[in-house]
Amino acid sequence: MTPNKKECKKAGNKNTSGIQRPKLIVMPFQPAIGQSFDGVGLGIHFFLGNLFGVHGGLAECWFGWRVKKIFPEIGLLKDYCRAHKPFSDIQALGIRENVRFWLEGQYKPEGETISLFLVLHDTQEGMPESKIKLSMGLSDGLMGVRIEIFDWLERCGLAFVGIEKASWPEHITFRGLDFLGRALETTYLNYIQGGSPADFIDLTWFDRAVDASKNSYLAQDLKGWGLYKNREYEMAKNAFASALALNPTGSGALSGMMWCALSVKNRERALEYALAKAGCRGESLEKARAFVDKKLEN
Secondary structure: OOOOOOOOOOOOOEOOOOOEOOEEEEOOOEEOOOOOOOOHHHHHHHHHHHHHOOOOOOEOOOHHHHHHHHOOOHHHHHHHHHOOOOOOOHHHHHHHHOOOEEEEEEEEEEOOEEEEEEEEEEOOOOOOOEEEEEEEEOOOOOHHHHHHHHHHHHHOOOOOOOHHHHOOOOOOOHHHHHHHHHHHHHHHHHHHHOOOOOOOOOOHHHHHHHHHOOOOHHHHHHHHHHHHHOOOHHHHHHHHHHHHHHOOOOHHHHHHHHHHHHHOOOHHHHHHHHHHHHHHHOOOHHHHHHHHHHHOOO
């Protein structure tokens, strides 16, 4: 996860070869029919968003950057996360937001695993959607489901670039995934509601997610963003450092460290993490330097 779009104007969506890359947004996963709402669907959404966050064949594009445009009212996001039907017009949404690919999904816990139903929408005119059903176990660090997703993406023509950066062992429990999703919903609702920068996020679910899964990169990273939003920069930095100890190439945590450094005008540290993130994503190092310089001009 990275700052919302209002905070972060990207330095470009091209890779180091100058080729324009398409964008993909992962929508929150919905409970399957007959399944009541919990945070698991949003937790899965966050996991997949972090996978695509290091896909070198795609431009960086987080759901949180556009959540207020997609769901301008709190009730609309809540209804979508609790329903069992696709977005009303994903084709029009893709055109409006200039995002070609959209991933929707449903989930259903089944014993020790979670069944996932994925739909990849290609909003380019005349392109069909692609569907797949997967089984996600938690005991293997979410590695098995990743292999299936990588194979599926290749068949869809979106072969994953930089698989090694998307292969960290994610040690999260079912409770941790539930709490993670509830913390993420808290974050998104805060973005939609807006208000003054003094409006703090309640970190109860963030703390519970970390307590339930202390070795989860996702939980540590998201807690860092909650602390960052609350302007607790030193504590946020510690959370991001814990996340990077679990996943050194985590794009969200690298970005978090950069933003913490920018917030206290530490150019050396900001540049260190901006360059590390650009390297992970195959982006221009010169643009990363220029981005940091521009942010510190004011």
